[in-house]
Amino acid sequence: MRLLLDTHALLWWVLDDPRLSARARRGIEATTNTIFVSAASAWEVAIKAAKGKLRLPPRAEHRIRDEISAGGFRELAVTWDHGLAVRELAGPHADPFDRLLIAQSRLEGLTIVTNDRAIRRYSVDVLW
Numbered sequence: 001m002r003l004l005l006d007t008h009a010l011l012w013w014v015l016d017d018p019r020l021s022a023r024a025r026r027g028i029e030a031t032t033n034t035i036f037v038s039a040a041s042a043w044e045v046a047i048k049a050a051k052g053k054l055r056l057p058p059r060a061e062h063r064i065r066d067e068i069s070a071g072g073f074r075e076l077a078v079t080w081d082h083g084l085a086v087r088e089l090a091g092p093h094a095d096p097f098d099r100l101l102i103a104q105s106r107l108e109g110l111t112i113v114t115n116d117r118a119i120r121r122y123s124v125d126v127l128w
Helices: 007-014 022-029 039-050 060-070 080-088 096-108
Strands: 002-005 034-038 074-076 111-113
Touching: 002 007, 002 022, 002 096, 007 022, 007 039, 007 060, 022 111, 034 039, 034 096, 039 060, 039 096, 080 096, 096 111
Parallel strands: 002 034, 002 111, 034 074
Antiparallel strands: none
8 A cells, every 4th residue: 555644644653642543553564555755744844833833842853854764755745736736626625735635645546644534525545
């Protein structure tokens, strides 16, 4: 399976947060799965941390980077096509970061690892 981590799933994985479901944890741990982390998640972490909407432990950004590397996760760049695909997303989700992840999931054929119920309303596969 090819999995795209929503930002909260990535953070909960790196910080060993118990809010990450057991099923999601098993999916991330499975060596048969390919794990993708979007550049949109780095953007989201940076913006929300700068605005004080996201509080992270000291050096968490470095731990995230190290875990992406150590875990063999693949970085997914944001392309022009991903950006344009957001336009096709009508519906309940107003968060621009999540809308971009949904577009990436659709275009790249990825299953999103997320606890976000609004994402489940789109035509994407979700693991939680």
